Structures are given as structure tokens and as C-alpha cells.
Amino acid sequence: DDAPTSKVQYNYQVRVSLVNLNCELNIPKSDVSRLRKIVINSLYSHKEIFLRELISNANDALEKLRLTSLTDRSIWDGSDHLNITIQAFKDEAGNGGRLVIADTGIGMSPEELTTNLGTLAKSGTSDFLSQAEGGDQTSTGNLIGAFGLGFYSSFLVADRVEVASVPPKTARNPNPIQHVFSSSADDSTFEVYPDPRGNTLGRGTEITLFLKPDAQEYLDETTLSALVHKHSAFSSAFPIYLFERWTEEVPDESQIVSEHGVEKEIEPTSPPASESDDDEVIVEEVPKVAENIPEPPPPNMVNVTKEQWSRLNSQPSLWARDPKAITTEEYNLFYTSFFKDFSKPLAWHHFAGDAGSGVAFKALLFFPTKLGEDYWQKPLEYASKDVKLMVKRVFITSDLGENALPKWASWVKVVIDAEDLPLNVSRETLQSNKFMKQLKSIIVKRMIQLFSKISEGDDKETFDQMQETFGSVLKLGAVEDTKNRVKLASLARFTTNQRNNTSFDQYLENRKKGQNQIFYLAEMGKEVKELAQSVFIEKLHARGYEVLLLTEPLDEILIGNLREWKGVSFQDVAKAGLKFGDEGNEIEQQKELEEKFKPLIEWLKNESNDAVRDVILSNRLVRSPCAIVADQYGYTANVQKMMSASNAKGNRGVLHDYAMKAKILEINPHSPLIAGLLRRVQGLPIGEEKDLDAEEELKEVTSILIDGALVRSGFGVPDNNKFFSRVDRVLRRSLGVSESATIEETVKPAPPPEKDFTVEPPALHFNGESENGKPEVILPDSMKDKVGFFWFLFYSCSNEATGFNRDGRG
Numbered sequence: 001d002d003a004p005t006s007k008v009q010y011n012y013q014v015r016v017s018l019v020n021l022n023c024e025l026n027i028p029k030s031d032v033s034r035l036r037k038i039v040i041n042s043l044y045s046h047k048e049i050f051l052r053e054l055i056s057n058a059n060d061a062l063e064k065l066r067l068t069s070l071t072d073r074s075i076w077d078g079s080d081h082l083n084i085t086i087q088a089f090k091d092e093a094g095n096g097g098r099l100v101i102a103d104t105g106i107g108m109s110p111e112e113l114t115t116n117l118g119t120l121a122k123s124g125t126s127d128f129l130s131q132a133e134g135g136d137q138t139s140t141g142n143l144i145g146a147f148g149l150g151f152y153s154s155f156l157v158a159d160r161v162e163v164a165s166v167p168p169k170t171a172r173n174p175n176p177i178q179h180v181f182s183s184s185a186d187d188s189t190f191e192v193y194p195d196p197r198g199n200t201l202g203r204g205t206e207i208t209l210f211l212k213p214d215a216q217e218y219l220d221e222t223t224l225s226a227l228v229h230k231h232s233a234f235s236s237a238f239p240i241y242l243f244e245r246w247t248e249e250v251p252d253e254s255q256i257v258s259e260h261g262v263e264k265e266i267e268p269t270s271p272p273a274s275e276s277d278d279d280e281v282i283v284e285e286v287p288k289v290a291e292n293i294p295e296p297p298p299p300n301m302v303n304v305t306k307e308q309w310s311r312l313n314s315q316p317s318l319w320a321r322d323p324k325a326i327t328t329e330e331y332n333l334f335y336t337s338f339f340k341d342f343s344k345p346l347a348w349h350h351f352a353g354d355a356g357s358g359v360a361f362k363a364l365l366f367f368p369t370k371l372g373e374d375y376w377q378k379p380l381e382y383a384s385k386d387v388k389l390m391v392k393r394v395f396i397t398s399d400l401g402e403n404a405l406p407k408w409a410s411w412v413k414v415v416i417d418a419e420d421l422p423l424n425v426s427r428e429t430l431q432s433n434k435f436m437k438q439l440k441s442i443i444v445k446r447m448i449q450l451f452s453k454i455s456e457g458d459d460k461e462t463f464d465q466m467q468e469t470f471g472s473v474l475k476l477g478a479v480e481d482t483k484n485r486v487k488l489a490s491l492a493r494f495t496t497n498q499r500n501n502t503s504f505d506q507y508l509e510n511r512k513k514g515q516n517q518i519f520y521l522a523e524m525g526k527e528v529k530e531l532a533q534s535v536f537i538e539k540l541h542a543r544g545y546e547v548l549l550l551t552e553p554l555d556e557i558l559i560g561n562l563r564e565w566k567g568v569s570f571q572d573v574a575k576a577g578l579k580f581g582d583e584g585n586e587i588e589q590q591k592e593l594e595e596k597f598k599p600l601i602e603w604l605k606n607e608s609n610d611a612v613r614d615v616i617l618s619n620r621l622v623r624s625p626c627a628i629v630a631d632q633y634g635y636t637a638n639v640q641k642m643m644s645a646s647n648a649k650g651n652r653g654v655l656h657d658y659a660m661k662a663k664i665l666e667i668n669p670h671s672p673l674i675a676g677l678l679r680r681v682q683g684l685p686i687g688e689e690k691d692l693d694a695e696e697e698l699k700e701v702t703s704i705l706i707d708g709a710l711v712r713s714g715f716g717v718p719d720n721n722k723f724f725s726r727v728d729r730v731l732r733r734s735l736g737v738s739e740s741a742t743i744e745e746t747v748k749p750a751p752p753p754e755k756d757f758t759v760e761p762p763a764l765h766f767n768g769e770s771e772n773g774k775p776e777v778i779l780p781d782s783m784k785d786k787v788g789f790f791w792f793l794f795y796s797c798s799n800e801a802t803g804f805n806r807d808g809r810g
């Protein structure tokens with residue numbers, strides 16, 4: 001819109017301070033200098049990345065031009081060529097030189113030069129800075145690409161950078177003016193001015209790097225060619241040309257000219273004129289020799305400098321090649337340069353198909369070794385960035401729109417090249433294309449195949465890494481993706497009281513005779529070894545039953561969604577309903593015990609007040625005297641913890657209150673403590689002989705026992721103060737200290753407030769917040785991000801883990 005109309009109007013020099021600009025943009029002043037410091041110092045050992053970054057920008061500019069031209073042919077009608085060129089110029093004297101990287105892409109207007117290259121108005125800048133400063137140096141090379149600071153890497157090798165650029169001619173702007181952006185590494189200013197050379201580019205961008213003395217190696221064509229092959233050969237489908245110069249021994253032409261009058265060789269100076277697929281575009285002309293001349297004597301030989309543009313990325317795309325002929329190294333290199341992830345991929349799947357819709361395609365799918373931090377921070381907002389849809393090697397889109405991958409799969413990196421899709425379809429038409437609709441299930445199917453292959457293979461290292469990176473992802477998938485639930489759940493692995501990495505199928509193979517339940521114990525944030533000591537699995541463990549020990553928030557949600565595996569139901573061992581499956585013979589014995597403990601059970605029912613709903617004899621305890629289990633529709637301690645950690649208000653109605661209180665006190669009839677309590681209850685004088693003190697004492701012991709059971713079972717005591725006062729009184733009695741003895745208080749009052757002193761509120765370290773604003777649950781860092789999200793799934797998708805529906809009905 002702001003196309004220049006006259007030269008006079010734009011004949012200005014803008015000198016803007018980066019510092020000032022960024023103040024206006026609310027980016028802290030210090031960021032600019034921090035950024036330069038990082039780019040120039042911290043990344044010094046990675047300085048070769050500059051070329052990769054500039055080629056990547058050039059590729060993006062070409063892609064943008066091509067995509068824009070699909071809807072506006074006036075921008076590019078296909079008649080001239082889209083390419084990237086690299087040319088080194090050594091100074092005459094041999095000190096220093098320039099490296100020029102040019103493209104025929106979308107170019108930049110002077111305003112774009114200013115905003116795109118002159119400011120750091122990228123939201124990620126501050127994040128980048130803190131990560132780059134805090135993180136290890138090896139990851140910084142990766143960060144610089146990820147945070148869009150690519151152009152800044154030029155200053156790793158250049159004292160000064162000049163960017164000449166001109167946007168394409170359009171109906172609105174028929175005579176765009178080429179401008180130059182110029183900036184030096186050692187100050188924070190830049191200039192944008194009309195290029196005194198005029199419009200030399202026609203369209204596109206030319207970046208001239210005035211190389212630093214210690215970066216002269218980048219004038220060497222062999223080094224440049226090797227660098228492009230290493231980092232960028234796969235990153236652009238557009239031809240990348242390098243201008244090469246070399247010396248060759250040839251016949252002395254001056255001799256030929258004088259004898260036969262042959263034309264002189266033309267020195268090539270411009271980039272290749274054609275985008276042919278030929279490996280090399282030779283500009284040099286072969287001398288024409290006149291006809292009917294007698295054989296001349298062998299000419300004198302002289303050294304001449306020859307020049308040509310060589311195409312560096314002429315090999316076919318990796319995905320189009322035969323997988324058998326591709327090395328691991330090639331897959332790794334492709335992955336790092338194409339997806340800009342500088343750690344190697346964990347695994348890949350190279351496949352072809354015809355999608356059943358008649359569209360033939362070839363595809364390469366990669367699993368990264370690690371997931372980006374943002375994946376777990378905001379999984380619900382995470383959108384796939386790395387499904388690259390190509391049509392005949394030409395990039396079309398990464399935006400699958402309504403056909404986007406499910407959240408659990410959105411991190412996968414895929415390039416999929418379709419043969420028969422129309423190239424010039426609009427985005428909307430593309431979205432409704434049948435192939436696009438099938439893409440999601442094609443990718444998800446192949447992902448599951450790759451996970452299965454790793455799980456069934458012998459490569460333990462890859463399997464372990466897969467479980468570490470994707471263990472939770474598989475569980476999330478099994479919750480989110482109902483269609484693939486069973487397949488994904490069968491890939492999930494769990495630790496049990498007997499072994500690690502156990503699948504549900506393996507668990508069932510280890511089932512004992514008569515066992516008709518899959519036993520599990522879930523407590524979010526606990527160590528597995530702590531869970532293995534839990535009161536709830538005492539007997540199961542002692543008897544040799546296997547119990548899944550679940551420490552991730554997602555585990556319980558998954559199990560709540562599955563409800564059963566191959567017809568065998570899951571049983572939370574912290575809940576009522578546990579059955580070993582071989583109880584038959586003990587019914588008589590059980591009846592006798594119930595009769596014997598009846599007085600104690602009655603007493604406990606009376607004394608437990610609101611804390612529990614029922615008291616029963618336990619079949620799950622060995623050493624512990626008692627435990628609190630959740631009733632079938634009650635919340636276990638783990639579910640209560642998840643609710644408070646995510647601060648979920650949920651449905652706090654009558655049913656929620658019921659679920660909170662639906663607890664059962666189980667007592668161990670074989671425990672000496674319980675037997676002792678029974679004796680004391682039975683021995684209490686009644687009627688006229690009633691001993692109120694003895695009864696009060698026993699009530700106190702009983703309530704300590706119940707509170708102890710609550711804590712042992714993972715719940716909190718209902719009232720800390722009351723609990724400790726009771727403990728205090730029992731301790732006094734056992735130590736013979738008077739219950740009425742008071743503490744002598746000599747409290748020194750605090751000095752008066754200090755003037756002119758403000759205190760920053762302390763940073764709270766907690767993840768969950770109770771209603772009164774106090775931290776309730778401290779979780780390990782690794783879990784913080786996941787909890788809120790899992791609670792979302794738990795509560796809003798289905799509340800099956802608790803036995804309640806979304807509206808709280810059972």
C-alpha cells in the first residue's frame with residue numbers, strides 16, 4: 001500500500017537505535033545488548049550456523065513468493081527462476097572479503113527491512129535470552145533457529161552486514177525501489193537507504209557479509225560447499241548454486257587468437273539463468289575453431305582461472321529415494337536440517353502409499369528424541385507445526401486446519417509428498433480434499449506402527465528413550481483418541497511391585513489362578529519405591545500378586561477410561577471391592593472374626609464420627625493395624641490430591657461431598673494393637689460403674705488411631721490442631737506429666753517497624769492452591785505442567801475414574 005511513488009520521497013537515511021526501538025516495543029533495553037552478546041560470544045563455537053540460517057531464510061522467501069503467486073499471478077508468473085546463490089569475493093590484496101547470499105524470493109520493502117531485521121520485536125526474544133543464558137552451550141545453536149533470531153547469526157562471522165532487497169512488482173507497486181539495510185556487529189544501530197546501484201536484483205534479497213578476520217575460511221568454496229551439504233542440502237527444494245573459481249591448464253589462447261582469430265572467452269558474472277535440473281550450469285563458452293585449418297602444432301599450455309555456477313542440492317529428495325539405499329547418517333542429516341532440530345531423531349518411518357483415494361504419496365515420519373517444553377506446558381493449545389505437505393517436491397502447507405492431528409500426536413515431524421494433488425488449489429479447497437481428510441489417520445497409523453516396532457524390537461536404548469519421552473504421550477493418546485485407545489494403551493508401560501516396563505498384556509500373563517482383577521495403586525507424585533511400601537499392597541505383595549504402581553497423574557485417568565483390559569476389570573487397591581479370587585475357604589473363619597470384633601467395630605463406628613462411613617475387617621493388611629480405603633464411589637487420596645493440585649472446583653455439590661467422605665476404615669484382626677483395643681473396649685465399665693476418664697482416654701487413643709490410618713492411607717487429618725493436642729495429651733500421660741501444667745511464656749516483642757523499607761512478596765512455590773490461598777500440594781517440577789491439563793481431561797472429558805459423570809451423577 002505504501003509503495004514509493006517517487007525517488008525523492010524515499011531518498012532518506014533512517015538511523016534508528018535498536019535500543020530506542022525496543023523500548024517502544026516494550027522489550028527491555030538490556031535485551032539488545034544481551035542478544036548481541038549471546039550471538040557473538042556464546043555461539044562462537046557454532047558460528048558456521050550462519051549459512052544454514054541465511055539459506056533457510058532465503059528458502060522461506062522463495063516459498064512465500066511461490067505461495068503468494070498461486071493467488072496473484074502478477075507477483076510471479078513462473079517465467080523467471082527461483083533460486084539461491086552463494087558467491088565469495090576475496091579482496092584483491094588477499095585480506096578479508098565478502099560473502100554474498102542472494103535469493104529471488106519475496107524481497108522486503110524498506111519498512112519490512114526495518115521491522116524484520118532491525119527490531120527484535122519477536123515475542124520469543126526474552127524467552128530465548130533466558131534459555132540461551134541458562135542452558136548449555138550445545139543447545140544454543142538449536143535455540144537460535146527456534147526463536148527466529150536466524151538473521152542475527154550473520155554477526156558471528158561478519159563485522160558488517162548489508163542487505164539489499166526489493167519486493168516483486170505488483171499492480172499497486174509497479175516500480176519497487178531496491179533498498180539497503182546496513183548494520184555493524186559492534187554497535188546497536190542500523191541504516192536503511194535506497195540502493196545507490198539502483199534495482200540490480202529485479203526481485204529478491206542479497207545479503208552481503210563483510211567477513212571478520214577470523215572468518216576468512218568462509219571465502220573458500222570447498223568449505224562453503226561442504227557446509228551447504230552438511231546443513232542445507234535437504235532444507236530447500238529450490239536450487240542452491242555456488243559460484244566456483246578454479247585454475248586449469250589450457251592451451252594458450254593468445255596464440256590461437258593471433259593465429260586463427262578466435263573469439264575470446266566470456267567471463268561469467270551473473271547467476272545461472274536457468275533452473276534446470278542439470279547438476280551444473282556452465283557459463284563458460286567453448287572456443288569456436290575455424291574449419292579447414294591444417295592440424296596446428298601442440299599449443300603452449302597456460303594456467304587460466306575458470307568459473308561456473310554449480311548446483312549444490314541436485315540429488316532427489318530423500319523421501320523419493322529407495323529406503324534401502326539411504327544411510328542412517330543421511331536420515332539424521334535430513335532430519336536436522338529439514339526440521340531444524342539439532343539433536344538426532346529417535347526413530348523414523350519411510351513409507352509410500354496411495355491413501356485409498358488414488359493419491360500416491362511418499363512420506364518420511366520422524367520421532368524426535370525429546371519433546372519441546374511447550375508441548376507439556378500447553379498441550380491443549382499445541383498445534384502441529386511439522387507436518388509438511390508437499391506436492392511434487394513443492395511445499396504447500398503445514399496447516400492441516402480441521403484435519404489437524406490429535407493433540408497427543410501433534411509433535412510428530414512428517415514430510416509427505418503427494419503426486420497427484422493440484423498445485424494451485426486454494427487453502428480452503430485443499431482442506432476439503434479427500435486426501436487431506438485421510439492424512440490424519442495415515443500419519444497416526446504409521447506412528448502407532450513405529451511405536452510398536454520399537455516396543456517389539458531388540459534395541460533397548462531406543463525403547464527406554466521412547467518410554468522416557470513418549471510414555472505419558474501414549475497414555476494421553478489412549479485417553480484422547482478413542483479410536484486408537486486400545487492400541488495406544490497396549491504400548492503404555494508401568495512399573496509394578498515386581499518389575500518395570502510392564503504392559504497390560506504382560507500383567508495378564510502373570511495373573512494368578514482365580515484372579516479376576518487387575519490390581520493397581522495410584523498416588524501422583526510419589527516415588528515408586530514409596531508406593532511399594534504402601535499399606536494397601538501389604539497382603540497382595542506378601543502373597544505374590546502383581547500390583548501396578550502408578551505415579552503419574554494421567555495413569556488414574558487412563559484406567560478410569562479403560563475400566564477393563566481384555567475383560568478383566570481394574571481394581572484400585574485403595575478402594576473397597578478388592579478380591580484375590582481364592583477367598584472361598586475362609587468364609588467360616590471370617591464370620592468368627594466378625595463376631596469377635598463386633599464390639600470394637602461398633603465402638604469405632606461411633607467414634608469415627610464423620611471421618612468414615614463404615615468400619616470393616618480388612619483382608620488387605622498384614623503389618624498395619626488399620627487403613628482407610630475409599631468406598632466404590634468415593635475419592636481416593638490420589639484423586640483428592642489431583643483435584644487440589646489443579647485447583648479444580650468441579651462440581652462441588654452433594655455428590656462431591658459424598659465422594660469426599662465415602663471412606664471405609666478397615667481394621668486388621670491379626671494386629672496386636674487392634675486386639676489390645678478390642679480388650680480395652682470390652683473392659684470398659686458400663687452402667688453405674690462407668691469410668692468417664694477411662695472412656696475419654698480410650699476415645700483419644702481411638703481418634704489417634706483413625707487419624708494415623710488416614711495419614712497412612714494418603715489422606716490428611718481433618719484437623720491438625722486437634723490431632724496434635726490429642727497426641728500431646730497422650731504423651732503427657734505416658735510420661736507422667738500433668739495435663740494441666742502450662743508453658744511459661746517469656747516472649748520478646750519484635751522491634752518497631754523500620755522506615756523506608758519495602759519488602760517484595762516472597763515467590764510462592766506451590767502448584768495447587770486451596771480455597772484459602774494456601775499451598776496444598778507440592779509436586780515435583782516434572783509434574784507441575786501436566787497436572788492442570790490432566791485434571792482437565794479427568795474432569796471435563798469423563799469423570800469415570802471416580803465413577804461419576806461430568807454432572808456428578810453416579
Ligand SMILES: Nc1ncnc2c1ncn2[C@@H]1O[C@H](COP(=O)(O)OP(=O)(O)OP(=O)(O)O)[C@@H](O)[C@H]1O
Pocket residue numbers: 053056057058061103105106107108116117144145146147148149150151152204205
Ligand atoms: N532472504 C529474505 N527474504 C525476505 N525476507 C527475509 C529474508 N531474510 C529474513 N527475512 C525476513 O526477516 C525476518 C527475520 O528473519 P530471522 O532470520 O531473524 O527470523 P525468522 O526467519 O523469522 O526465524 P528463523 O530464522 O527461526 O526461521 C523473517 O521472518 C523474514 O520476514
